Amino acid sequence: MDSLPSIVARSIIISGSATLIATAWSIPLAYHASTHRRLTPLVYAFEALVGIPTVLVGLLLYALLSRQGPLGWLGLLYTPQAIVIGEALLITPLLVAVSYRVLSEKSRELWELAATLGATSSQAARLVLSESLPGLTSSVIMGFSRAIGELGVALIVGGNIAGLTRTMTTSIALYTSMGEYDKAITLGLILLAITVTFSILARAVRREWE
Amino acid sequence: MGITGRKAILFVIVSLIVVAVILSIVYTQLYGSSATRLRAATTTSLYATGLLDYLSHHYEASHPNVVIDYIAVGSGEALERAARGDACIVLVHAPSLEKRYLEEGYISNHVIFAYNYFVILGPKDDPAGVRDASNAVEAFRKIYIAGEEGRALFVSRGDRSGTNVRELMIWNMTGLDPHGKDWYLETGQGMGETLVIADEKGAYTLSDIGTYLKYELEGRLHTLTVLYTNSTELINIYSAYTSTRCSSEEMGDGLQFIEWLAGSEAQSLIAEYGRGEYPHPLFYPAAGKIEYLQEAWRILANG
Numbered sequence: 124m125d126s127l128p129s130i131v132a133r134s135i136i137i138s139g140s141a142t143l144i145a146t147a148w149s150i151p152l153a154y155h156a157s158t159h160r161r162l163t164p165l166v167y168a169f170e171a172l173v174g175i176p177t178v179l180v181g182l183l184l185y186a187l188l189s190r191q192g193p194l195g196w197l198g199l200l201y202t203p204q205a206i207v208i209g210e211a212l213l214i215t216p217l218l219v220a221v222s223y224r225v226l227s228e229k230s231r232e233l234w235e236l237a238a239t240l241g242a243t244s245s246q247a248a249r250l251v252l253s254e255s256l257p258g259l260t261s262s263v264i265m266g267f268s269r270a271i272g273e274l275g276v277a278l279i280v281g282g283n284i285a286g287l288t289r290t291m292t293t294s295i296a297l298y299t300s301m302g303e304y305d306k307a308i309t310l311g312l313i314l315l316a317i318t319v320t321f322s323i324l325a326r327a328v329r330r331e332w333e
Numbered sequence: 334m335g336i337t338g339r340k341a342i343l344f345v346i347v348s349l350i351v352v353a354v355i356l357s358i359v360y361t362q363l364y365g366s367s368a369t370r371l372r373a374a375t376t377t378s379l380y381a382t383g384l385l386d387y388l389s390h391h392y393e394a395s396h397p398n399v400v401i402d403y404i405a406v407g408s409g410e411a412l413e414r415a416a417r418g419d420a421c422i423v424l425v426h427a428p429s430l431e432k433r434y435l436e437e438g439y440i441s442n443h444v445i446f447a448y449n450y451f452v453i454l455g456p457k458d459d460p461a462g463v464r465d466a467s468n469a470v471e472a473f474r475k476i477y478i479a480g481e482e483g484r485a486l487f488v489s490r491g492d493r494s495g496t497n498v499r500e501l502m503i504w505n506m507t508g509l510d511p512h513g514k515d516w517y518l519e520t521g522q523g524m525g526e527t528l529v530i531a532d533e534k535g536a537y538t539l540s541d542i543g544t545y546l547k548y549e550l551e552g553r554l555h556t557l558t559v560l561y562t563n564s565t566e567l568i569n570i571y572s573a574y575t576s577t578r579c580s581s582e583e584m585g586d587g588l589q590f591i592e593w594l595a596g597s598e599a600q601s602l603i604a605e606y607g608r609g610e611y612p613h614p615l616f617y618p619a620a621g622k623i624e625y626l627q628e629a630w631r632i633l634a635n636g
Contacts, residue, residue: 147349190418
């Protein structure tokens with residue numbers, strides 16, 4: 124059995140990496156969509172996918188990464204990297220949809236104002252981005268919370284392997300199936316504490332900015 | 334968008350990717366190891382009772398270059414994962430499913446390494462009269478009649494696990510079909526969850542003895558008790574196989590491990606497991622009874 128601190132640390136590292144990767148492509152995409160009207164349908168598609176079931180993402184990724192699957196040669200199945208990829212894909216729609224909201228609202232508010240005050244378009248863009256930072260931060264925190272709290276992807280493509288891919292949620296499932304409810308609940312509470320702490324931090328950061 | 338805006342965004346993207354790469358390198362340094370990893374898909378009953386961690390703890394002590402990664406799922410899923418080559422060895426207890434995968438050439442090198450018994454559990458007051466049954470088929474028939482009369486409930490795993498496959502086989506032998514009856518509940522969950530549900534509902538269920546003893550010892554069960562068990566009809570046979578889709582390197586490790594499982598060291602470890610902690614042994618070693626177990630396996634596999 125894994126020790127509790129290493130399970131918690133592994134979960135934070137895996138979901139944190141997934142969030143960083145998803146942020147790296149989601150926010151530029153959302154920004155691009157907020158400045159190019161023809162990309163709006165893409166944003167609607169992402170909005171529709173916000174609630175995509177985690178087991179579905181897990182199963183599709185399993186079919187891709189399985190040795191018999193098209194990406195089987197990568198040897199990624201049952202590794203932490205597979206969970207990172209799955210969770211990054213899982214939270215992308217959420218990140219794109221929320222940051223698009225924030226960015227398009229701020230650019231509507233500020234772009235013309237900045238332009239009339241004589242700002243160049245790059246200055247205006249920077250103003251929009253910096254004014255959007257608090258909102259973008261909360262979208263990232265939301266993505267992280269969804270990633271760290273999900274079970275389907277971690278269980279199916281991670282395999283809940285002790286010392287390698289066992290995360291907090293897969294341990295909770297395992298402890299439940301072993302009848303060790305006390306341990307399952309303890310881990311559940313730790314998970315809750317982590318997500319609550321992150322959202323409080325985000326709020327504090329936001330207040331600092333505003 | 335102006336040049337500086339683009340540059341800023343590019344900078345953010347690059348720095349995020351750099352951070353992610355650094356994190357994953359740190360991660361591999363912290364958690365990676367040079368030993369080869371052998372993936373074993375296994376049934377939940379073997380894993381949740383702690384037997385496999387106990388066995389691989391001893392195995393890894395004498396074979397420091399191999400780490401065994403267990404993927405604990407139901408027997409049906411475990412066989413499917415091995416058939417796809419995503420696990421190199423598979424540890425299961427569903428002879429009729431195993432036979433199908435063997436015949437289709439997905440798994441080979443069959444080794445029987447342990448056995449125990451299934452038990453028919455139910456409420457202490459036993460409204461269906463299962464205690465008086467002379468065999469498992471009669472016990473199920475009594476539950477069916479009591480169910481139809483509204484005096485009993487039956488909780489099934491309903492998940493194509495080894496236990497569920499055996500349960501359906503017994504129903505099949507009664508010539509009665511409980512599916513769709515309002516007293517027949519399918520949980521679709523593991524044995525432990527199913528035991529708790531049966532206990533809460535005062536229902537009957539079929540369980541492997543290991544999971545039941547573990548739950549009983551931990552005080553999770555209040556009304557469930559063993560009403561019927563039998564050493565021949567309700568035998569539960571655990572087998573190990575290698576997947577025919579293993580790479581040659583994995584195959585070497587996999588064969589070595591399942592041969593070790595059948596060998597004297599592992600067999601005496603299995604015999605000792607849980608002694609002193611539980612009132613009955615959780616598992617019996619297969620050594621010394623192999624021919625009998627192979628015959629029983631054949632009968633079960635042919636349903």
